[in-house]
Amino acid sequence: MFLVIRVRGTTGVNRDIAETLKMLRLTRINHAVLIEENPSFNGMLQKAKDYITWGEIDSETLVKIIAKRGRIVGGDKITDEYLLENSDYSSIDELANGLLNSEIKAQDIDMKPVFRLHPPRKGYESIRLSFNEGGSLGFRGDLIKDLAKKMI
Known part of the structure; x- marks a missing residue:
């Protein structure tokens, strides 16, 4: 099970990506949803990876x-x-x-x-870089729980 959080807003979003975000129910910044891990959702996550962050959530x-x-x-x-x-x-x-x-x-x-979360305490890292590059976007793995705790 993945926790997916929208990080970036709607300005300048490609129409295909905007529709994907709408299908994921991520219509606003700091909204989070739970999705199952399957190929169709994985494709949607990859398509919208420049606007969201996600990872495996624990109990x-x-x-x-x-x-x-x-x-x-x-x-x-x-x-x-x-x-x-x-x-x-x-x-x-x-x-x-x-x-x-x-x-x-x-x-x-x-x-x-949809869970409406607060902005994270101490803010996001860069919202234009992937998580691997020191930013906030893309796949985080187990580290999504740290971001979620900062946003609760």
């Missing part, structure tokens, strides 16, 4: 993101009480493990698929 970071920034349709926060009443899961930890193992989708429990 601990996903629990923090859902607890702080997860919302249900209507704008309310996701709580353990809500999960007990409206799903088969009794806590956010179990929900995070279910999402990571692809047992459940966010829409099944009326969770919004």
